[in-house]
Amino acid sequence: MTLANVIEWLVKGLVWVLILLGGFAYLTYYERRALARIQVRVGPNRAGPWGLLQPIADAIKLIFKEEFMPARADKLLFTLAPIITLTPALVITAVVPFGPESASFQLFGRTITWYIADLNVGVLYIMSIASIAVYGIVLAGWSSNNKYATLGGLRSTAQMLSYELALGLSFIAVIVLANSTRLLDIVEAQKGMWFAVLQPVGFVIFLIATLAEVNRAPFDMPEAEQELAAGYHSEYGGMKFALLFMAEYDKMIAICTIAASLFLGGYREPWFLRDTVLGVDQTPWLGPLYVFIKVFILLFGMIWVRATWPRIRYDRLMAFGWKILLPLSLALVFLTSIGMLLAEQVNPLYQWGIPLASLAAGFIAILGMYQTLRRKEYARA
Amino acid sequence: MDFTLLLFFLLAATAVATALGLLLSRNAVYAALFLVLNFATVAVFYLLLGAPFVAMTQVTVYAGAIMVLFLFVIMLLGAEKLPKGEALPWQRPLAIGAAVILFAEAVYLLVQRVRLTAALPDPGTWENSMESLRQMAGMLFTDYLLPFEVTSLLLLVAMIGAIVLTKGERAVRS
Numbered sequence: 001m002t003l004a005n006v007i008e009w010l011v012k013g014l015v016w017v018l019i020l021l022g023g024f025a026y027l028t029y030y031e032r033r034a035l036a037r038i039q040v041r042v043g044p045n046r047a048g049p050w051g052l053l054q055p056i057a058d059a060i061k062l063i064f065k066e067e068f069m070p071a072r073a074d075k076l077l078f079t080l081a082p083i084i085t086l087t088p089a090l091v092i093t094a095v096v097p098f099g100p101e102s103a104s105f106q107l108f109g110r111t112i113t114w115y116i117a118d119l120n121v122g123v124l125y126i127m128s129i130a131s132i133a134v135y136g137i138v139l140a141g142w143s144s145n146n147k148y149a150t151l152g153g154l155r156s157t158a159q160m161l162s163y164e165l166a167l168g169l170s171f172i173a174v175i176v177l178a179n180s181t182r183l184l185d186i187v188e189a190q191k192g193m194w195f196a197v198l199q200p201v202g203f204v205i206f207l208i209a210t211l212a213e214v215n216r217a218p219f220d221m222p223e224a225e226q227e228l229a230a231g232y233h234s235e236y237g238g239m240k241f242a243l244l245f246m247a248e249y250d251k252m253i254a255i256c257t258i259a260a261s262l263f264l265g266g267y268r269e270p271w272f273l274r275d276t277v278l279g280v281d282q283t284p285w286l287g288p289l290y291v292f293i294k295v296f297i298l299l300f301g302m303i304w305v306r307a308t309w310p311r312i313r314y315d316r317l318m319a320f321g322w323k324i325l326l327p328l329s330l331a332l333v334f335l336t337s338i339g340m341l342l343a344e345q346v347n348p349l350y351q352w353g354i355p356l357a358s359l360a361a362g363f364i365a366i367l368g369m370y371q372t373l374r375r376k377e378y379a380r381a
Numbered sequence: 382m383d384f385t386l387l388l389f390f391l392l393a394a395t396a397v398a399t400a401l402g403l404l405l406s407r408n409a410v411y412a413a414l415f416l417v418l419n420f421a422t423v424a425v426f427y428l429l430l431g432a433p434f435v436a437m438t439q440v441t442v443y444a445g446a447i448m449v450l451f452l453f454v455i456m457l458l459g460a461e462k463l464p465k466g467e468a469l470p471w472q473r474p475l476a477i478g479a480a481v482i483l484f485a486e487a488v489y490l491l492v493q494r495v496r497l498t499a500a501l502p503d504p505g506t507w508e509n510s511m512e513s514l515r516q517m518a519g520m521l522f523t524d525y526l527l528p529f530e531v532t533s534l535l536l537l538v539a540m541i542g543a544i545v546l547t548k549g550e551r552a553v554r555s
Contacts, residue, residue: 131440139414157452
């Protein structure tokens, strides 16, 4: 470990954090415009051309707002909580590669690669940072000394813990398919076919579980307005609120980057473009562009879900997580392993049994959902 | 090597400080948070020893899942302010006795240090961790299968116990 190494990491980390912060500002703009479109409104269009300066105006407003502290709040934790919430969102993508090894370039005599850290336990790193991310929100809720905020924080804990299990199991399906926990290997293993195609239901489980992890609609229980005022950030204002807000949107970006790497081939081209000039092997610098396009589309998916789905009720949220998602993701790990074993030992064509079995399992899960989580069942209770 | 040694002393100081903070803080939430920091420090120790998988599991399972449940219970019960005075009067002498024994063990190991470091694996092998992960999984399901299964049975029993307790309460109410 030399000084040059440390400087390289620092500069790369700084650049990525700045990208995330700028991405946060324009993700709010993107979301407001897209939501407005879906709801047949115009959205912010006054500040600058097409309202492009709106995020900057919002930032200035938040900076100049009064810093408010509830009288009987826990002052230390109240100040620390937004920082604890934001930090995991910023560091979780450190292991994601944004371009192939062949796209690395020379700068000051050093080879600069398109990832911050090349960790052999990359997937486990993502998992452990995701499990740490629970603290910020629960501490924000508790330290506010407000019953709505505390309830919101507790709800978020229970929800994130419950969906973390399904999330981890969907990671395991990916690890089995790629035969590695290193993200570069996982992306390269999707050269032939994306894992989203090989394990479609696993991809859907990942998306649902991550929506719950970042507390986005329809799983935004910790800030359900009708029940909890604003939930865990009821007492926050000014820059502290901006940090919590930033954490939510940076988590969205981070989750979409991870989803793109684990299931949609990361920086790899769509598989049908592999041998054309648009392939990453032919033109390496297209890699980061592919990541950006995939993240952009996934983010639109999240916004779309928010615009169209009502919030799920809390008891059904728990029932869905524990009774449907957890057994289904366990079954998927089992089916994926069997499929890979057959493909390795007998015939590579057995690999195509995995998506079929996965879809069958998903169908059975939907039937089970229809049996147990139906509106009528709950109305009677 | 010098850098690693410096890191070790820094981490050791942090570990001791957070452990003291856990013992001395009168607010249960702060005590739990100190324990989280302590677990995170121990995870970095595992990294230094060349066991990244154990380090990540330590963070995910202990610092993540288990301590969050602790916090959850503390906050839900509103038990963050610890009562003054001792709930269990025999606890303090017992703890002092155990601490003396542990300290003696630590001093003994420090004296025997030369022989101990000879048995430690080379931390330089941590880069090839996918292989070590495979080895660990293999060991877990061959040599250590019985302890592994016994542990899982223990956890299952605890889980069933918790379910039985909560079910019983609901039956009484209705």
